[in-house]
Amino acid sequence: MYALVDAVSFYASAEKVFDPSIRNKPVVVLTNNDGCICAVCPIARKLNIPKFGPYFKIKQYLARHQVVIRSSNYELYADLSDRMMNVVARFCDNQHIYSIDESFLQFKHYSKLIDDWHQYGQKIRKAVWRETKLPVGVGIANTPTLAKAANHAAKKLQGFNGVAVIDSEQSRKYILAQMKVSDVWGIGAKLASKLNIIGIHTALDLASQNAKSMRKQFSVVVERTVNELNGIACLTWDEVREPKQEIFSTRSFGQRITNQSTLAAALVSHASIVARKVRQQHSLLKRLVVFASSSPHQDGYYKKSIIVEFPQATQNTLTIASAVDHTVAQIYLPGVLFYRCGVGAIELASSQFQQPDLFAKSTENKALMSCYDIINKRYGQGTLQLASEGKQQRWQMKRQHLSPSYTTKWCDIPKIQC
DNA sequence: TCTGGGGTCCTAGGACCC
DNA sequence: TCTGGGGTCCTAGGACCC
Numbered sequence: 001m002y003a004l005v006d007a008v009s010f011y012a013s014a015e016k017v018f019d020p021s022i023r024n025k026p027v028v029v030l031t032n033n034d035g036c037i038c039a040v041c042p043i044a045r046k047l048n049i050p051k052f053g054p055y056f057k058i059k060q061y062l063a064r065h066q067v068v069i070r071s072s073n074y075e076l077y078a079d080l081s082d083r084m085m086n087v088v089a090r091f092c093d094n095q096h097i098y099s100i101d102e103s104f105l106q107f108k109h110y111s112k113l114i115d116d117w118h119q120y121g122q123k124i125r126k127a128v129w130r131e132t133k134l135p136v137g138v139g140i141a142n143t144p145t146l147a148k149a150a151n152h153a154a155k156k157l158q159g160f161n162g163v164a165v166i167d168s169e170q171s172r173k174y175i176l177a178q179m180k181v182s183d184v185w186g187i188g189a190k191l192a193s194k195l196n197i198i199g200i201h202t203a204l205d206l207a208s209q210n211a212k213s214m215r216k217q218f219s220v221v222v223e224r225t226v227n228e229l230n231g232i233a234c235l236t237w238d239e240v241r242e243p244k245q246e247i248f249s250t251r252s253f254g255q256r257i258t259n260q261s262t263l264a265a266a267l268v269s270h271a272s273i274v275a276r277k278v279r280q281q282h283s284l285l286k287r288l289v290v291f292a293s294s295s296p297h298q299d300g301y302y303k304k305s306i307i308v309e310f311p312q313a314t315q316n317t318l319t320i321a322s323a324v325d326h327t328v329a330q331i332y333l334p335g336v337l338f339y340r341c342g343v344g345a346i347e348l349a350s351s352q353f354q355q356p357d358l359f360a361k362s363t364e365n366k367a368l369m370s371c372y373d374i375i376n377k378r379y380g381q382g383t384l385q386l387a388s389e390g391k392q393q394r395w396q397m398k399r400q401h402l403s404p405s406y407t408t409k410w411c412d413i414p415k416i417q418c
Numbered sequence: 419t420c421t422g423g424g425g426t427c428c429t430a431g432g433a434c435c436c
Numbered sequence: 437t438c439t440g441g442g443g444t445c446c447t448a449g450g451a452c453c454c
Binding site for chain 1: 420421422423424425426427428429
Binding site: 006010038039051052098099100101102185186187188189190191221307 | 446450451452453454
């Protein structure tokens with residue numbers, strides 16, 4: 001059996017944890033630079049606020065309805081996510097953290113010990129609430145896609161109270177029949193509208209199709225989804241957890257950037273983030289793309305990217321940052337109002353099977369990097385950084401409605417008055 | 419006044435090679 | 437009757453997810 005546990009509008013719920021005064025109010029959270037709306041709490045959802053719509057277009061409407069606005073506070077969310085994941089991990093053999101607020105659980109030996117999955121799901125849910133004050137939904141089924149569907153039902157359908165289990169033909173059909181095909185994991189807007197045209201509207205409609213012919217008409221992804229909806233697991237647990245093939249770090253600037261050294265500082269910072277993530281999954285970096293662009297929403301759209309190839313695959317921040325720094329002169333163009341930039345690892349190799357260069361001196365410096373990672377993990381990312389990332393970081397993002405970092409900064413620790 | 423997220427994977431098509 | 441290959445690498449753009 002698999003379970004999918006995720007938080008109810010996580011960012012908005014996280015904002016409510018340390019600020020009880022907004023618990024009964026409509027709350028939305030904005031993306032980086034206060035650009036779009038990325039989380040809408042259940043109370044705010046009743047006002048039909050569109051998720052991922054640009055904030056400035058709906059600002060008036062939100063003000064009229066006295067919606068509480070928060071900028072994304074990743075320091076807070078990452079810490080609450082850790083706490084939530086730790087609680088959930090106690091209930092299973094294996095946990096795969098799929099995103100900041102979702103994890104898949106696998107039950108192997110536990111399966112024999114659990115006779116009532118509903119009750120067990122409630123136990124998880126209550127433990128998370130008790131220890132973190134985050135509301136979660138739990139979906140349980142025998143494939144990841146069905147666990148996702150059950151999770152959807154747990155949160156959206158009446159009568160489930162946060163936990164749904166698909167453990168019979170009856171429960172599978174009941175839940176899938178009430179689920180729009182566009183809500184199925186892996187079916188996005190484009191596929192959903194094509195499926196609608198041929199009369200497939202619900203998840204159950206999709207599940208009833210012939211998997212092979214879905215593959216012919218659409219793709220192998222749809223075939224797999226059909227099988228999974230029928231309880232046939234298509235991805236093994238190991239496959240679900242495979243290391244990433246690409247790792248990107250990109251960001252739009254708080255204000256447009258016009259000078260080369262600021263662009264260089266931003267790109268080196270992204271390089272450093274990518275290098276850290278590469279080390280985290282025990283990979284080595286072979287090829288990298290460095291890019292920057294002006295706003296695609298404005299005339300005269302400029303974008304430029306450079307590919308960097310490392311003769312010897314590496315995970316050394318210093319090597320990677322310096323290579324990125326050398327591309328900046330080719331990317332920068334005077335007069336361009338830079339809006340966004342980033343760095344992406346596009347070819348990775350396993351560090352287990354490294355091909356060393358017989359004639360080159362190794363530049364890996366593993367001891368330095370692991371020391372660097374340990375310090376930053378313990379004292380917060382950015383405690384140690386490269387000088388070339390810049391000190392003032394004026395290009396940092398705009399966060400005008402930022403809440404305190406209650407759990408990660410000494411000065412922001414909540415005060416309780418008796 | 420101006421304002422529009424971030425990340426990963428897949429696929430189609432072009433260039434090139436033998 | 438009509439018919440002209442197959443593989444790899446690269447890139448841009450599409451699709452999807454949260």
